[in-house]
Amino acid sequence: MDILLFCLFLAATFAAGATGALFPTGEWYKTLNKPTWTPPNWVFPVMWTSIYLFISFVSARVAVLEGNAYAMAFWGMQIAFNALxxxxxxxxxxxxASIPIMLGLWISVLGATITHMQLDFWAGLAFVPYLAWVTVAAALNMAMVRLNPDQEPLQLQNI
Structure with a gap:
């Protein structure tokens, strides 16, 4: 594996993950109605850090393989939806509005899982926890919409 490629993928994943620091949950999130099966807050950074390390490592393996165009395209899609x-x-x-983004994330992670697996079984397998986590996140996202029907988005002021 090319260590520079790994570092580039890792930088991309942590750049996407930095949006969590820019937009923290805060008091607003604490006031929302959440399903009883919502994971504790400490689980989220543990899961995302693990996922980012896995997908950076295996994508660095796949990036050098012939025929990787679809795998890399799905990788790019998932990190874009992840950041958004x-x-x-x-x-x-x-x-x-976060629901269609989550759907795009789920589809792109599924696509990355399949296309990585076609090129390198272990690379595809490393995407499985990500797919499972995004499935949980999508269900949580949809439950939050259902449990908070009157939640209004922030109104942006004209600058």
Whole structure:
């Protein structure tokens, strides 16, 4: 594996993850109605850090393989949707608008899982926890919309 490629993928994943620091959950999130099966807050950074390390490692393996175009395209899609979801859900507090972003994230992670697996079984297998976590996140996202029907997004002021 190329260590520089790993570092580049890792930088991309942590740049996407930095949106969590830019748009923290805060008091607003604490006031929302949540399903009883919502994971404790400490689980989220543990899961995301693990996922980012896995997908950076295996994508660095796949990036050098012939025929990797679809795998890399799905990788790019998933990290873009990943970076976009947090500012919409936590930044704009737009629960409903975060649903199609989550759907795009789920589809792109599924695509990355399949295309990575076609090139390298272990690479595809490393995406499985990500797919499971995004499935839980999508269910949580949809439950939050259902449990908070009157939640209004932040109104942006004209600058």
């Amino acid at each position: 979801w947090t500012p919409v859900f936590f930044g704009l507090r737009h629960l409903k």
